[in-house]
Amino acid sequence: MPERGPDERQGAARRALPGRRGRARRRDRRALFLAAAGLALAGGVLAGSLPPGPLAGSPEAGRTRATEARHADHGPAPAAVPERCADGRDPVESYPPARIAGSAVEDIRERGQLVVGIDQNSYLWGYRSPQTGEIVGFDIDLVRAIAEDLLGPGAEVRFLAIPTDQRIPALRDGVVDMVVRTMSITCERWEEVAFSTAYFETGQQLLVPDDSPIEGFDDSLDGMRVCRANGSTAARLLDSESHGAQLVGADNHLDCLVRVQLGLADALMTDGALAAGHLAQDPSMRLADTALTHESYGVAMNLADTDLVSWVNAVLEDYRAPGPDGEPSEWLRSYDRWLARYLYDPATDPPPAPPEPRYRDPTDP
Template structure:
């Protein structure tokens, strides 16, 4: 496989939008990864992972052992996981229950339950798109589980787990717009993307938009489109479909950009924590819990059932 790219399998997960801050704990099974491998030494694993930093599928081997980073987290009696608060069915507060919930939240709670053994010791902390890398590097959170694309540039700053989902970038426009393709929707137009997002990087590289409007969170782009201040929004396909479901006056343009994968972000100085996360992902997928979470949160909204499922033929 070509390094630095993902195999051309896409996710088209539909995610309704919601917003609310949340800091809470929870437990339960979740995850997704290849078959489990237990007990690999973290320092050696870290060296192996660094041997090819541009292979976005490469991560430290799974391990159930507690290394220094995991022991330090247990000693402070709190695992802090950065999550989204703007994407219903991925991560948002349910107004009826007051609980934050979604596909990524199931995964975050699964990791927390496996590492801490007590859901009351897990804190879910909302983190803005633009702050994800900084939050990990400065140890404001221990992990990020927030539809975070794995790419070579980010791998220079943080470590990633094995991927747990496929995505692509998509473009939204007002339903009244006559455009029929991604290029037509972007070229010479005012386009919105979240700061620090893959969409921002794609648009910045293309340099075909008349103007690039940058916001803290992708939900802000929908508001700007409703106000008529932008012509289009680029975001990953799950979030794009969520915006289209939230607001019937916008639609997704035909065509996808840059197939990618999502992973859990961890500090590069905590390879044993990354190994533990990979073990949770492996166990979670093997148990069927990944599939159960997917069917609960995302399957009813999928536009292309055949192409979203990461651990199948796309796994390495």
């Protein structure tokens, strides 16, 4: 990994902690972001897009500030531990890696094109570069590696922008071959779609303006408006916990950031990894607390496409592995290009590495 200067390292450390210095200076910058904030809500079209689903909530008129009293009916913050399914299975376990061309792989090859659902609004993960006009990011690097392994060099990929709550319907209905869109692997989702092994680990966190009174997932949320993307694990967490906040729904987590910038919400909850992109876009924001959950991203596919799942897992095996002469893995090169500046502080953090793959027993149903 290339050595970064002290300014970059200090910047990464500041962004990773709720109590950063220079807040007054960054608050002055906030007006610059508000002028352009509305543009993000409009979005754009890649090769195509799916219509959004209905909003699960909307901002309520008026703004109720948090009270100083603490309420006993507000439960403790959820523990940041990995999920375990009802049958005892670890949800990050996937099918063993194998490059066997079954019906799903053959369909893609006959078509000569891989169709992938992505997010076009996730800075650092999947977005259109203003410099080149190309779709780029950490997720997009993985998509291209999968496409070239399936179809060869110069593989054709059709990117389809999908709202958060349309990811599973798009896979179920065969609109896309796979979704690579910072999608957390959960037991509930395994009932509807299949996942690859994990390619990134993260957790839910609250993102708030620098001058916000919100301190974390506690009574400081009482009466506040918290935005989350419909169909996301953030929505599931907020819907299941007692917190006293008013919930605001949006099609994508970037829409939530814009709502906070425009004063239509007081905070947003999203994956800490996605929050890194928001902090890069708007340094007047801060993380309010440590991660509330432990989650892993996976490539999602149709439940019936087990051959494609195994193929993608074989690609991920190579993607995580160092080169033959000890060169950094493709995963590490992509991490360093997109995420290291905002998620990694070499002074305090262990060296970044991809999650270790976990596989199901082939004899299990």
